[in-house]
Amino acid sequence: MTGLWVVLVALGVALVFGGYRALTDGRARPVRAAAKADDTPRLHPAQVGESLGSSATFVQFSSSVCAPCRATHTLLAEVTGARPSVAHIDLNAETRLDLVKQFGITRTPTVLLLDRGGAVRHRIVGAARRAEVLEALESMA
């Protein structure tokens, strides 16, 4: 009898947690700018060894190929390919633990959308959704 309850609880936990993730994954969440400009989380081009886009940059944190990382990469490559002023940088989170720590990345894929100055404006955790990506990009203009 105990066992049956344990199985039911485990099923409930899995459904609630998995359902919550299915609903929230891939949404673009705005990152509020700090009161002082200096406190806003910011990425410098030197940290990634590449120049940022002239209007915006997607910085993607990936790990040893999670399938959603590949899907996100394909989506962002397509979106930035059509927009000359937007860059896409795909980083290996496992070798860039410094940045993982700096931005508090907990899982992959996580995408940071930076403005022209490198300040983090949006954060997308989980496989990015096209509509959310485009909306976030538009809100930056």
Next chain:
Amino acid sequence: MSSTTQTAARAELIDPRGQRFAAVITSGLLAASIILGPGAGLWVLVVQTLAFAAGSLLGLSSSPWGQIYRRAVRPRLGPPTELEDARPPRFAQSVGLGFAVVGLLGAVAGLPALFYVAVGFALVAALLNAIFGFCLGCEIYLLGTRVLAR
């Protein structure tokens, strides 16, 4: 503007549907083990623990559920549309192995609570994988890397 990649070269690749198939079998066995309890369920847990050990220590292709998938299921499905890196799911097998071993210890040492909690956690992870295609190990892989790098 262009899109650049600084991700590492890819290692062993697997068919993600095989992982899902294995997760369904794993969920069934873990649930059966819990329902049967630390007495009779111990032997079911032993079988799944060996499967976790094979997938974790020898590689995913050595897991008995992976073997069944490759020989009996995949030929009927056709080739996969995408492949996945084997490391995160293999890591997940190691996490499952850890919980299963603790569950076995609980059953053998006469600590039913330990058995139920440990196997219960393993069941949650397996169910998430089976129902949502969600790989708990993939999620905590980065956290694990962060902790190990410290």
